[in-house]
Amino acid sequence: MEHQHKEHSVLAEEFNADEARVNWHDETLWWVRQKRDKMAWSIPEWEDLREAASRIKHNVLGNLHDYLLEFERNAQANGAVVHWAADAAEHNKIVLQLLQEQGVKRMVKSKSMLTEECHLNPYLAEHGIEVIDTDLGERIVQLAKEPPSHIVLPCIHKKKEEIGDLFHEHLGTPAGNADPKFLTAAARQHLRAEFIQSRVAITGVNFAVAETGEMVVCTNEGNADMGAHLADVHIACMGIEKIIPQRKHLGVFLRLLARSATGQPITTYSSHFRAPKKGQQLHIVLVDNGRSRQLGREDFRNSLKCIRCGACMNTCPVYRRSGGHSYHNAIAGPIGAILAPNLDMKEYADLPFASTLCGSCSNVCPVKIDIHQQLYKWRQVITQEGYTKKTKAAGMHAMNIVLSKPGLYKTAGGVGRWVMRTFPAVVNNGLNPWFKQREMPEAPKASFADWYKKNRKQ
Amino acid sequence: MSRESILAAIKNNQPEQQALPDLNAFRRTGPGDPAAFRKVVETLGGQVFGISSYTEIQPLMAEHLPDARKIVAIQEQYWPGALTEWEAGDGRQFEDVDLAIIPGQFGVAENGAIWITDIEIKERVLPFITQHLAIVVSSQDILPTMHDAYEERIARPEGGFGVFIAGPSKTADIEQSLVLGAHGAKSLTVFLYTPKS
Numbered sequence: 001m002e003h004q005h006k007e008h009s010v011l012a013e014e015f016n017a018d019e020a021r022v023n024w025h026d027e028t029l030w031w032v033r034q035k036r037d038k039m040a041w042s043i044p045e046w047e048d049l050r051e052a053a054s055r056i057k058h059n060v061l062g063n064l065h066d067y068l069l070e071f072e073r074n075a076q077a078n079g080a081v082v083h084w085a086a087d088a089a090e091h092n093k094i095v096l097q098l099l100q101e102q103g104v105k106r107m108v109k110s111k112s113m114l115t116e117e118c119h120l121n122p123y124l125a126e127h128g129i130e131v132i133d134t135d136l137g138e139r140i141v142q143l144a145k146e147p148p149s150h151i152v153l154p155c156i157h158k159k160k161e162e163i164g165d166l167f168h169e170h171l172g173t174p175a176g177n178a179d180p181k182f183l184t185a186a187a188r189q190h191l192r193a194e195f196i197q198s199r200v201a202i203t204g205v206n207f208a209v210a211e212t213g214e215m216v217v218c219t220n221e222g223n224a225d226m227g228a229h230l231a232d233v234h235i236a237c238m239g240i241e242k243i244i245p246q247r248k249h250l251g252v253f254l255r256l257l258a259r260s261a262t263g264q265p266i267t268t269y270s271s272h273f274r275a276p277k278k279g280q281q282l283h284i285v286l287v288d289n290g291r292s293r294q295l296g297r298e299d300f301r302n303s304l305k306c307i308r309c310g311a312c313m314n315t316c317p318v319y320r321r322s323g324g325h326s327y328h329n330a331i332a333g334p335i336g337a338i339l340a341p342n343l344d345m346k347e348y349a350d351l352p353f354a355s356t357l358c359g360s361c362s363n364v365c366p367v368k369i370d371i372h373q374q375l376y377k378w379r380q381v382i383t384q385e386g387y388t389k390k391t392k393a394a395g396m397h398a399m400n401i402v403l404s405k406p407g408l409y410k411t412a413g414g415v416g417r418w419v420m421r422t423f424p425a426v427v428n429n430g431l432n433p434w435f436k437q438r439e440m441p442e443a444p445k446a447s448f449a450d451w452y453k454k455n456r457k458q
Numbered sequence: 459m460s461r462e463s464i465l466a467a468i469k470n471n472q473p474e475q476q477a478l479p480d481l482n483a484f485r486r487t488g489p490g491d492p493a494a495f496r497k498v499v500e501t502l503g504g505q506v507f508g509i510s511s512y513t514e515i516q517p518l519m520a521e522h523l524p525d526a527r528k529i530v531a532i533q534e535q536y537w538p539g540a541l542t543e544w545e546a547g548d549g550r551q552f553e554d555v556d557l558a559i560i561p562g563q564f565g566v567a568e569n570g571a572i573w574i575t576d577i578e579i580k581e582r583v584l585p586f587i588t589q590h591l592a593i594v595v596s597s598q599d600i601l602p603t604m605h606d607a608y609e610e611r612i613a614r615p616e617g618g619f620g621v622f623i624a625g626p627s628k629t630a631d632i633e634q635s636l637v638l639g640a641h642g643a644k645s646l647t648v649f650l651y652t653p654k655s
Contacts, residue, residue, distance in 0.1 A: 028634055045484060055479040062475040065468045078618070086460035136640055137631035153631065160633045180635035191641060196550055212615050222586045222627040222642025229583035229619075230549050240464070247613065248481060251604040254622070255568075265498060265569035266604075266624045269586075269642065275618030277582055279548075288464045296471030 004347065005328035007389075008354040012322035025157060026320040032153070033314040035263025036364065043259075053252050054368035057305035060243055061295060067210040067243045068286065074213025078275040080282040088118035091287045095120060095202065095235060098283055099129055102233055104200045108191075110217070110224035111135040112204025113151050113308060114237050114287055116330035117343075120202075131202070132194045134223040136187050143170045149324025151331055152261050152310035157323050191223070201227030205238035206307070207253055208284075211246045214274035215284070218257060218267040225271055233281045236273065240291050241304040253307060256366040260309040294342045299377045303338045305367040312361035312371055318354055327351060334361035338374040341382060349387035352378035410449070417443040481605055490567035490600035492650055498570035502625030503638050504646035508597070510654045512536055515592070519557065522647060523590055526556040532579060533561060536594060549583035558588035558643075562623075564599035565648075566607050571622035572648070573612060582619050586627075591643035593623065597652040 005011075016022050040046045060067060072082045085091035091114075099107065109115065109131050121131045121142075133142045137154035141147065143166045148154030155163070164178035173186045203224045207216040215236055217224045228234045244253065258264040276282035295301050313319045313333030324332035329340045329348060334355060340348035352375045361371040382388055383396070402412050419426055420443035427440050434440065446454075496506040507518050512535045519526065519537075530552065531540035536559040544551060552558070560579050562572035572593050576582050585591050601607050612620065627642030638644060 031634070048483070052479045052481065052484075055476065058473075058476045059478045062473050064472050065465055068465065068468070084459070084461040084464055086464055090460060134641065135631070136629045140631065153634075155631055156634075158633075160635075163632055180632035181637050183632055184629055184637040184640060188639065188641060192553075195641070196553060214615060220627070221629050221640035223640070225583065225586040225621070226641050229581075229586065240468070245478060247615070248605070248608040249478075251484070251608040252481065255604050262630070265502075266571050266622065268502075268623065268625050268627055270571065270622040270624075272615065272620040273618075274615050274620075277576070277618060286464075288460070288467070292464060292467035292471055295468060295473075298473070301473065 007350040008322065008326050008328070009350070011326035011328065012318075012354070015323040015326055016321070021159075022321055022323075025323060028156065029314045029320045032262060033311070033364070036260055036311055036314065037263075039259040039263045039265065043255075049252060049256055050366055050368050053256055053307075053366055054305060056244060056249050056252060057367050058302075059245065060241070061301055061304060063245070064240065064243065064295065067245060068240060070210040071208055071213055071243055072286075074211070075284055076213070078213045078282075080213070080276065080284050083283060083285045085285055085287045085289070087289050088287075091118045091237065091285055091289070092120050092123040094285055095237070096124060096127055096129070098233065098235055099124070099200060102200055104129065106130045106132065106194075106198070107200040107202065108132050108134050108194050108198040108223075108227040108231075109202040110204060110219065110227055111138055111154075112202065112237050113330055114204060114239050115202065116148065117289065118287070120237075132191070132198070134191050134194065134221075134227060135219070136184065136221060139187060139191065140166060143167075147325070147330065149332060150310060150313060151308050157325065192226075195226045195230055198227060199231055200233045200235065201231035202235045202237060203228055205236050205242050206257070207244050207250060208238055208242045209245075209247050209250065210243055212274060214247075214272050216250060216254075217271045217273065218254075218269065219271075220264075220268045222269055225269060228271075228273065229277070231280070233283065234273070234276065235283045235285065237285045237287065240286050240288055241306075257307055257309055260311040260364065260366040290343050294339075297342070300338065300342065300374055302369050303335065303342075303371075303374060305369050306335050306339070307367060309366055311364040311366065315360045315364050317356060317358065317360070322354065327354070334371045334375065335369070338371060338378060341378050345382060345385060346387050349382045350389075352376075352382060353392075410447070413447050417445070417447070421445075484603065484605040485609065486602035486606055488602070489598075490565070490602040490606070492567075492597045492600045495565050495567040495570060495600045496648075496650065498567070499625065499646070499648050502570050502646075503628065504570070504625045504648055506648045506650060508650045508652060510652055512594070512651070515559065515594070515649055518649075519559075519592060519647065522645075523557060526590065528555045529557045529559070530555050530584065530588070531559040533594075545580055549581055549587065552581065552584055552587045555584075555588045557590045557592065558584050559592040559594065560585055562593040562595035562599075562648075564601055564607065564611055565595050566602075566604055566622070567600050568603045569624055571604075571624040573607065573620060573622055575617040575620040577617040585621070585623060586642045588643055590645045590647070591623075591626070592647040592649065594649045594651055597650045
């Protein structure tokens with residue numbers, strides 16, 4: 001097999017087999033996008049905030065070396081232990097070693113897309129350690145043995161009846177009960193027991209402040225805090241791009257994050273972890289995993305500004321209709337499609353093509369990443385590097401020949417129109433991808449060039 | 459040790475430095491509006507009571523939570539007769555606490571968030587593990603925006619842990635249906651305290 005995964009278009013087609021479900025998925029995410037709009041429009045200085053956030057992040061990219069050292073120094077002064085991991089494997093090894101030192105076999109983790117990116121859970125499972133994801137959506141997909149399909153709404157692809165069945169099987173709730181309130185209460189009970197027994201807690205990090213050496217973690221459920229405050233050892237895993245310069249910059253990002261993500265004014269909890277509590281160990285794992293390489297790609301480095309709000313997914317016409325799993329990557333949607341090729345260009349060569357380039361993602365991005373332009377640029381890089389599918393490359397090659405020779409273009413156009421008029425079945429069939437879900441238009445009798453020549457004289 | 463190689467790669471690849479933006483234009487002059495603050499907290503699923511004496515807390519909470527038995531109050535005057543000597547333990551002693559009443563340093567009018575640190579509450583897990591949470595904040599301590607909060611009140615960190623709490627714990631992970639009480643407190647009551655002049 002050439003790839004580990006099916007291509008986006010194939011996975012999207014599978015998702016589209018159930019039309020009612022696709023429509024529901026589409027509408028649900030669009031509703032979240034509308035909530036975001038309402039919140040954004042209620043703040044007159046919204047566009048200035050986006051600009052400020054983008055410029056703060058740009059400053060970070062230009063000073064990342066010094067900011068990381070400043071963060072490390074301050075975090076150590078606060079009593080934390082700082083670890084550095086070049087890639088996913090090193091990150092996983094560091095975490096495993098910390099867990100083995102504690103003799104832990106079962107522990108809690110709050111949402112961290114980085115640990116998804118590093119495939120930490122399966123790695124720890126191989127070493128006999130069970131990770132309990134504590135974000136409700138993440139716990140649901142974990143019970144279903146699936147990855148999250150959205151970075152903010154991990155089980156947005158699941159219907160409540162499916163969740164009811166999962167809970168019946170794993171948590172012993174009554175069969176057929178799919179009431180969200182009841183199921184949430186059952187999960188609360190189940191996960192409280194896990195928080196109480198767990199001696200180590202892993203959390204993600206939303207922002208790490210160089211000036212103070214503190215980390216901010218945002219949740220609505222309170223799961224990061226329940227885990228971290230009850231544990232003897234708190235391990236915080238973060239990508240190196242999560243650094244921001246000063247504490248006051250949190251004002252900008254905390255105003256933007258939840259409004260962009262779910263249309264809330266702020267998440268329920270914005271927790272500032274600076275020093276470990278008495279008797280507790282705090283470990284911070286700083287992970288590169290390709291980020292320093294992306295920093296060197298001028299056209300793509302702005303992708304590192306991402307604050308993981310998910311707004312680009314909620315607005316994307318392709319994501320809403322193809323589902324998060326079609327991106328076969330920890331981070332789905334438009335932002336995932338510009339981050340993933342940096343990790344493995346061959347494996348994720350299909351993702352930058354999973355877009356209409358409509359630009360809606362760039363318009364809602366709270367840190368003004370030029371997402372759709374990067375999608376377009378990745379297509380060129382991927383094609384130049386020879387990672388496009390053979391059929392696509394052949395089509396592009398044929399188009400290049402025809403479009404670069406005016407005489408040939410004219411002849412080809414005439415032949416095409418004649419064929420479409422005389423033998424419509426040649427194009428109106430399942431072999432033509434443009435025929436899917438639509439009728440081919442009736443071909444005009446004359447080309448535009450002929451029409452223009454004739455009408456200009458009048 | 460990957461530290462040196464990561465830092466070297468970053469130094470080599472990072473773009474030219476750009477100046478940080480000035481955030482002063484985002485500041486508001488004057489205090490925050492307690493009425494606006496109250497409205498946002500209510501939208502978030504919390505309830506707000508204006509009080510002029512701490513003695514009003516007990517009857518109001520008794521009405522809201524008639525079955526609350528195990529109660530922790532950070533200041534004795536919030537709830538005379540609340541649990542004492544609750545500080546011994548690693549946080550798990552709060553597992554069956556029905557209600558915690560804690561002070562908030564200030565509130566933010568734009569988003570209903572209240573700032574709390576481990577200096578006042580001592581045990582960090584308390585506002586999360588309690589079944590229900592009440593926060594007492596002075597109506598004089600409402601700031602307009604997050605910028606004002608960070609510049610005026612928390613430019614430097616105090617304590618090892620601080621948190622903005624905005625509303626009760628919640629989730630919408632099951633079909634986007636909003637449910638209050640995910641892992642943290644199931645309800646939030648805010649007492650806006652204005653002493654009689």
